[in-house]
Amino acid sequence: MEEPRIGVYVCHCGTNIAGTVDVEEVAKYAETLPNVIVSRHYPYTCSDPGQELIKKDIKELGVNRVVVASCSPRLHERTFQTVLREAGLNPYLFQMANIREHCSWLHEASPELTEKAKRMVRAAVNRVSQHVPLEIRGLPIFPATLIVGGGISGMQAALEIANSNHMVYIIEREPSIGGHMAQFDKTFPTLDCAACILTPKMTEVARHPFIRVLTYSEVVGISGFVGNFRVKIRRKPRYVDEGKCIGCLICQEKCPWTALSEFNAGTSERKAIYTPFAQAVPNIPVIDTEHCVYFLKGKCRACEKFCDAKAIRFEQSELIFELDVGNIIIATGFDTFDAFSIPQYGYGRYPNVFTSLEFERLCSPTGPTEGHIMLADGRPPDSVAIIHCVGSRDKNYHEYCSRVCCMHALKYSHLIKEKTNAEVYQMYIDMRCFGKGYEEFYDRIQNEGVNFIRGKVAKVTDEPITEEEKNKLIVLVEDTLLGTMLRVPVDMVILCVALEPRKDANEVARLFHLGRSADGFFLERHPKLDPAATMSEGILIAGCCQGPKDIPDSVAHASAAAARALAMIARGKIEVPAVTASIDEDQCSGCKICNLLCPFDAISFDDEAKISRINEVLCQGCGVCAAACPSGAITHNYFTADEITAEIEGVLA
């Protein structure tokens, strides 16, 4: 192999690195290292001129190995490998020293940081001298896409992809698609009704020739890798034959047993055999076995008796099947904050304290009161307090802003004013009306005669101290603009509860190998420049599972995720990194230890030659076999013992 001629590029990353690390000194030091023929520092190495600098040195100075000391290889390794390839070098003749995330950002500023950066560069130079060219493999991909979650984000992404005539599967664990948006009454700031804009989309999704909707189903397993995932789906039994059911819902009418309606946020009851709401897609009921008396006690079968289509199947069992997909979009949405966690607001104790989701249902013409805003005893309220930031912007619960509450609180004011004569009080910390048309909406509501009180509510109580407060809920709040404590007697209190990660976000994150940010939402690849991708290639995120979003933002995010998936589908293949293991046949003793260790069954035993062989297409490059081989016959490419040893000696020298 030709003599290494190494080029070292130390990045300032603006002041992110150069602020605490003397990059000039690091670059000067690198010049003294063996095989280094050129060493430079540059403000933004990942920028176009920065990349050109490297290409120029490769072409003009004959640099044949490159070290970039900048950020994490998880961020820009691929960028620089592409630079090498474009300049005619094998992309694996490259090494990054992560002097930003693991040095300048991770330690208190001190002269030691420059020394540490030097050691990291020395390790990378040592290592890259050992690198050998590796071959990148092209693999075909499955063109289908799996979308987990059938809310507005999932549906939007599905339509974007399916409209290019590529297959999409939507997995939804509830009996119907639609998600939280289906529960909303009107949408801010335009006040168009959620159902009017959502239900046509649901129908479009269900009828689309390239979309298959799998409701009442969950992902239980996933294997493979980007472009080649195999996903295991569990389809829960509906106890209704989907092929025979005609959606007449006579079963729902005749069923004598009830449970609280999840769709109506517990404000009304539903039957034990039910569709969650009238516009459900598919319009096929499910039997809730926890409340169906036939499943509990073995008697009833009323639904079966009345079903003309003979669609009831008590003997149905769950179905497990597999799908091959190339991309996966996670759009699992959010849960709302549990208002019981803040007992001083009286949720659960006072019947006229509602959460925002419950109030949406009260406002909705398809809700328990057919859209009439009324108190628990059926009277219309004379006064309503809307409490902002319940669980949001609160160090005791969630530090983040839930982003939608200010706007839906304003919307509620409007709806209350429209439907009743009630006085409305908004108790807010700050009004955040940032979107298109939002500030104008805020202005409009102010002109409708709504009272705005700036302050965080301390308590909601039913203990009166004046005649006027009798039979009222009294909201105790400090008006921070006036500097006085107020007692506001009202009939109804609405708690604008926070949006929070799904209760099972941790299990979902584990299943799909997703990271989670400190707030618990799924972690995007880059907070600004790559918000829909994740650190797992081929797995994308859309909507509120990444963080609280309103509908326009969810839709935009979902479209971005779809565009990502479509880019890969259009390419038709992926390039698989050459990080795999290979066996030196002369050294293999045929002990078969590696055969059993490989988690992907990529190693098989050749009975004739009495040696093990690695299937490079199946190999995922974990290196477990190489670490275990007693004969040292297996090489973990790009992570060979020589390369790692060189790196160790570099950092310790």
Added chain:
Amino acid sequence: MSFEPKIVGFLCNWCSYAGADLAGVSRLKCVPNVHIIRLMCSGGLSPFLILKALEAGADGVLICGCSPGDCHYREGNYKAIRRMALLKRILGQFGIEQERVQLHWVCASCGDEFVDVVNKMTAEIKELGPLRAGAISN
């Protein structure tokens, strides 16, 4: 001058390296004593390389992998645990304290845990003092 231990940190690419990245991105601060080397999987770390690091002058070796059940390669971290048990017996025979080689789980969203692990281990090794020169090679 007080003793500043040199520790080599082998971090798996999928969880722990990402966790350390997150610590940096979140501007959490830890002591600079751990020198990170990226691996694909904690299960892909040969005990040979751990010994190599100690021989080359490290006072300790930190190995971080995905939490049990989270391994990108399904079960590489379990293989790391089993190797660790055997390696610790060998280390004992060399007269090397067990605390010098530590295995911890650091997930991709565990920036704070990474910082804790690094600070705690560095303090422990500081307490132990430098690794006796030639502990491995002689």
